[in-house]
Amino acid sequence: MTMLKEGRPTAPTPVEEAHMAPATATGNRALMLEEKLIFEIGSTDTTGVDFAVAPTGENRLGDLARADAIGLPGLSEQETVRHYTRLSRQNYAIDLGLFPLGSCTMKHNPRLNEKVARMPGFADIHPLQPQSTVQGALGVINELAVWLIKLTGMHGVAMTPKAGAHGELCGLLCIRAALEARGDARQVVLVPESAHGTNPATAAFCGYKVEDIPATPDGRVDLEALKARLGPDVAAVMITNPNTCGLFERDMKVISDAVHAAGAFVYCDGANFNAIVGRVRPGDLGVDAMHINLHKTFSTPHGGGGPGSGPVVLSEALAPFGPLPYTARMEDGSIHLIEEENVGEEMPQSFGRMSAFHGQMGMFTRALAYILSHGADGLRQVAEDAVLNANYVLRSLDDVLDAPFGGSGPCMHEALFSDKGLAEGFTTLDIAKGLIDEGFHPMTMYFPLVVHGAMLVEPTETESKAALDQFILALRSLAERAKAGDEALKGAPYHAPRRRLDETLAARKPVLSWSEPDLAAAAE
Amino acid sequence: MRYLPLTDSDRQAMLATIGAASIDDLFVDVPAEARLSGTIPDLPDHASEMAVERHMAALARKNLSAGEAPFFLGAGAYKHHVPASVDHLIQRGEFLTAYTPYQPEIAQGTLQVLFEFQTQVARLLGCDVANASMYDGSTACWEAIVMARRITRRGKALLSSGLHPHYVSVAQTMAKFTGDHLAYETPELDSKTDSQKLIAAIDKDTSCVVVQYPDILGRIEDLTALADAAHATGALLVAVVTEPVALGAIKAPGAMGADIVVGEGQSIGVGLQFGGPYLGLFACKQKYVRQMPGRLCGETVDAAGKRGFVLTLSTREQHIRREKATSNICTNSGLCALAFSIHMTLLGEKGLRALAGLNHAMAVQAAGRLAALPGVTLMNDSFFNEFTLVLPKDARDVVRRLADRGVLGGVSLGRLFPTAPQIGNGLVVAVTETVTAEDIDIFAKALEEELA
Numbered sequence: 001m002t003m004l005k006e007g008r009p010t011a012p013t014p015v016e017e018a019h020m021a022p023a024t025a026t027g028n029r030a031l032m033l034e035e036k037l038i039f040e041i042g043s044t045d046t047t048g049v050d051f052a053v054a055p056t057g058e059n060r061l062g063d064l065a066r067a068d069a070i071g072l073p074g075l076s077e078q079e080t081v082r083h084y085t086r087l088s089r090q091n092y093a094i095d096l097g098l099f100p101l102g103s104c105t106m107k108h109n110p111r112l113n114e115k116v117a118r119m120p121g122f123a124d125i126h127p128l129q130p131q132s133t134v135q136g137a138l139g140v141i142n143e144l145a146v147w148l149i150k151l152t153g154m155h156g157v158a159m160t161p162k163a164g165a166h167g168e169l170c171g172l173l174c175i176r177a178a179l180e181a182r183g184d185a186r187q188v189v190l191v192p193e194s195a196h197g198t199n200p201a202t203a204a205f206c207g208y209k210v211e212d213i214p215a216t217p218d219g220r221v222d223l224e225a226l227k228a229r230l231g232p233d234v235a236a237v238m239i240t241n242p243n244t245c246g247l248f249e250r251d252m253k254v255i256s257d258a259v260h261a262a263g264a265f266v267y268c269d270g271a272n273f274n275a276i277v278g279r280v281r282p283g284d285l286g287v288d289a290m291h292i293n294l295h296k297t298f299s300t301p302h303g304g305g306g307p308g309s310g311p312v313v314l315s316e317a318l319a320p321f322g323p324l325p326y327t328a329r330m331e332d333g334s335i336h337l338i339e340e341e342n343v344g345e346e347m348p349q350s351f352g353r354m355s356a357f358h359g360q361m362g363m364f365t366r367a368l369a370y371i372l373s374h375g376a377d378g379l380r381q382v383a384e385d386a387v388l389n390a391n392y393v394l395r396s397l398d399d400v401l402d403a404p405f406g407g408s409g410p411c412m413h414e415a416l417f418s419d420k421g422l423a424e425g426f427t428t429l430d431i432a433k434g435l436i437d438e439g440f441h442p443m444t445m446y447f448p449l450v451v452h453g454a455m456l457v458e459p460t461e462t463e464s465k466a467a468l469d470q471f472i473l474a475l476r477s478l479a480e481r482a483k484a485g486d487e488a489l490k491g492a493p494y495h496a497p498r499r500r501l502d503e504t505l506a507a508r509k510p511v512l513s514w515s516e517p518d519l520a521a522a523a524e
Numbered sequence: 525m526r527y528l529p530l531t532d533s534d535r536q537a538m539l540a541t542i543g544a545a546s547i548d549d550l551f552v553d554v555p556a557e558a559r560l561s562g563t564i565p566d567l568p569d570h571a572s573e574m575a576v577e578r579h580m581a582a583l584a585r586k587n588l589s590a591g592e593a594p595f596f597l598g599a600g601a602y603k604h605h606v607p608a609s610v611d612h613l614i615q616r617g618e619f620l621t622a623y624t625p626y627q628p629e630i631a632q633g634t635l636q637v638l639f640e641f642q643t644q645v646a647r648l649l650g651c652d653v654a655n656a657s658m659y660d661g662s663t664a665c666w667e668a669i670v671m672a673r674r675i676t677r678r679g680k681a682l683l684s685s686g687l688h689p690h691y692v693s694v695a696q697t698m699a700k701f702t703g704d705h706l707a708y709e710t711p712e713l714d715s716k717t718d719s720q721k722l723i724a725a726i727d728k729d730t731s732c733v734v735v736q737y738p739d740i741l742g743r744i745e746d747l748t749a750l751a752d753a754a755h756a757t758g759a760l761l762v763a764v765v766t767e768p769v770a771l772g773a774i775k776a777p778g779a780m781g782a783d784i785v786v787g788e789g790q791s792i793g794v795g796l797q798f799g800g801p802y803l804g805l806f807a808c809k810q811k812y813v814r815q816m817p818g819r820l821c822g823e824t825v826d827a828a829g830k831r832g833f834v835l836t837l838s839t840r841e842q843h844i845r846r847e848k849a850t851s852n853i854c855t856n857s858g859l860c861a862l863a864f865s866i867h868m869t870l871l872g873e874k875g876l877r878a879l880a881g882l883n884h885a886m887a888v889q890a891a892g893r894l895a896a897l898p899g900v901t902l903m904n905d906s907f908f909n910e911f912t913l914v915l916p917k918d919a920r921d922v923v924r925r926l927a928d929r930g931v932l933g934g935v936s937l938g939r940l941f942p943t944a945p946q947i948g949n950g951l952v953v954a955v956t957e958t959v960t961a962e963d964i965d966i967f968a969k970a971l972e973e974e975l976a
């Protein structure tokens with residue numbers, strides 16, 4: 001054995017397999033540290049924030065002073081930093097590797113965007129400041145709005161929606177307002193079976209009756225079935241294009257014309273705009289309203305669930321009905337905020353406000369920085385590389401995984417596989433969990449619903465060929481194992497912070513907040 | 525292009541693998557007439573990081589930031605000091621660049637945070653359970669009205685005149701389309717709220733009474749009588765909190781009988797950000813949990829018996845129930861919830877009470893000073909960190925002229941209630957821990973001069 005002169009070995013002795021991983025006393029595994037809840041490690045007497053002593057004075061709280069214990073533990077700053085740093089390490093993220101969650105467009109989040117969003121002139125301004133003091137912020141909204149309009153070839157844009165689903169709501173409210181303005185109370189919204197769950201949920205949320213449109217065997221909207229269903233009760237058709245199978249709806253223009261001829265409107269779910277940005281303008285396809293997820297196409301971070309931002313581009317027919325507030329550039333170059341007060345002369349048909357303030361300013365600054373960084377040429381390249389990467393994944397794996405629409409031509413920005421051909425008892429879930437052990441975030445599973453055991457892979461344009469090759473290697477190996485019936489796969493993941501979690505138990509006996517152990521025991 | 529890793533030779537090699545001659549071959553499904561041949565005209569090409577930063581900085585400089593001025597705005601968005609470690613921690617890539625935790629084995633960080641967040645929010649609001657966040661307070665408020673309709677199967681909501689007018693507008697927008705009936709009147713400049721009127725108006729068709737606490741004019745009152753009156757006819761009490769820091773000083777709405785408590789969590793950890801992204805809080809009694817909108821995180825165990833967390837009760841949600849879901853929300857305000865939770869952990873109960881105490885003390889001091897100005901009266905009997913002054917003239921112009929002097933002196937009722945000129949002399953003033961004695965002095969002097 002090689003030793004230093006103090007007697008410390010400097011090269012490991014070969015170990016026997018059985019001795020590789022004994023349990024530790026703490027449950028920690030080196031860099032993987034178990035972390036208790038703040039309620040278990042903090043105390044209500046500890047704080048990590050110091051305040052100036054409050055001036056003494058009378059109490060104006062009426063008789064409402066809060067006397068009861070609230071039960072909020074505190075930690076010192078050091079403990080706080082450590083708690084959240086440790087927790088963060090139990091997360092997968094784009095910063096760690098490929099995150100091919102189909103329909104979610106998990107692309108790299110440039111750090112310039114973060115820097116820009118934190119400039120005090122954007123981060124530290126109040127939504128109700130006098131307009132003369134926020135001209136730069138209104139300028140950002142306006143500049144981004146112009147980009148979105150030009151990139152989509154549409155007439156106007158509503159900037160306030162707070163995420164994709166909120167954008168869908170905005171679009172459908174515009175449609176409803178436009179129909180009501182012509183005294184036409186249509187009640188039905190048609191939604192393809194392959195649509196994202198938010199589409200039917202949104203239509204129902206604003207009072208519409210939802211009906212399915214079937215798909216053709218090649219994964220697209222069934223044009224003839226759609227035409228047959230159009231009639232005086234149909235208010236809108238919601239179409240995702242490119243659709244959730246990763247395919248372009250070839251008949252989009254024909255569909256739009258048919259929908260318009262029947263007196264209805266075309267809502268396009270723009271979640272997949274990344275595939276066509278700079279190459280195709282939805283306005284050229286007859287779309288009346290489409291939301292754009294800034295948290296997908298335009299790189300604002302998902303933050304473990306949000307926030308998002310879902311501006312909605314609108315056709316000439318719908319733009320007058322958009323929500324308040326909105327910005328307008330005046331002839332002198334100043335930018336005005338149009339609110340309830342001045343809406344009368346500016347936009348009398350607006351359907352009103354759909355959230356308290358002006359939308360997701362923190363996302364606007366990030367998205368604008370991203371758009372300016374790419375420019376018109378870079379954005380076109382984004383779509384091309386996103387589509388190229390997806391097709392590369394599709395064609396590198398369609399010999400081992402069933403690609404239900406692979407025969408009908410290229411895909412757009414996502415590659416769709418099914419569980420057909422896996423050994424008896426093996427599922428999409430097993431492949432997904434196996435990917436975790438291989439160091440990747442799984443693809444979207446079991447969506448869209450039109451494909452059995454769907455695996456929807458969206459690599460995005462910000463992955464290198466080397467990263468894709470490694471992912472392909474991993475997925476190929478897993479597909480082969482699942483076809484060969486490798487039972488070990490059913491136990492995956494083995495190397496993640498947790499093994500498979502019991503979701504049935506969680507739903508049957510919901511524990512949605514922490515309670516002190518004796519209280520919890522007493523409640524049993 | 526610095527964000528795009530593929531080289532031209534990569535692209536060629538990949539096209540060869542695919543069996544396509546060119547990129548255009550991959551876009552064959554797009555009808556030829558819809559394909560753009562070159563870049564979209566009238567738009568600039570790509571730019572360097574430095575150039576973009578310069579452009580954005582120039583826009584940022586055109587704004588007067590809250591930190592640069594004596595600052596007294598509130599009305600649903602509050603300036604509070606956010607400790608440096610909050611922003612540092614939310615920028616860890618593992619939090620910032622993760623998606624919704626659909627794969628719990630590799631999302632325990634986000635999930636544990638959500639479980640802690642839900643517990644913190646439930647305790648702060650005095651409820652049994654809270655969800656993993658909504659977009660903002662205004663959309664959470666509408667969702668609460670919808671939930672009350674679902675629970676009671678009644679379609680009439682009584683909105684207090686003390687509810688934030690923008691929250692009212694959001695509800696009115698939606699109600700136009702859903703057929704819900706909303707009863708609402710604009711407030712009066714009175715130290716008394718309209719609770720007695722609301723109690724008298726509750727009937728067997730009422731699904732809920734929606735009341736803000738502290739309200740838009742800064743008034744606070746015990747909600748017990750309202751809750752009792754609502755419950756007597758089978759209606760629910762929905763309480764709306766736009767300034768959660770207040771709950772470090774005053775009783776929680778849940779403890780006074782509110783069935784659903786929603787709010788705007790921006791005050792804690794999030795920052796002003798010109799109105800968004802903000803953080804919708806949503807909490808309720810245990811018995812209504814299956815009627816809640818949005819994501820819920822719950823405790824469970826993994827296959828090896830270790831405690832872990834997952835998203836749960838998803839049969840309420842759009843991805844399972846589609847048109848029968850309790851809401852259409854999907855993406856929420858995850859990162860803002862994280863910021864809130866970190867800030868709340870740093871504060872702890874002790875820090876929250878100190879923060880709330882300091883806010884109240886500064887507000888009392890400012891109210892005393894401002895109400896002593898000639899012609900100015902304080903409308904409120906009681907308040908937390910925000911109160912309404914009645915000026916001798918319309919407050920809109922006063923606010924604009926104060927801004928021209930570099931003082932951000934509150935929110936005028938004319939801006940909030942453009943259709944109620946009779947209350948146009950009202951000025952809502954918020955005073956948080958970020959306000960100094962000197963700021964109060966500058967504001968008071970400037971206001972006195974403007975009114976002279």
Ligand SMILES: Cc1ncc(COP(=O)(O)O)c(C=O)c1O
Nearest residue numbers: 103163164165196271308854855
């Ligand atoms: C196709 C599609 N439509 C709509 C949505 C909803 O968007 P958001 O989550 O931003 O509300 C998503 C994303 O989750 C989606 O993939």
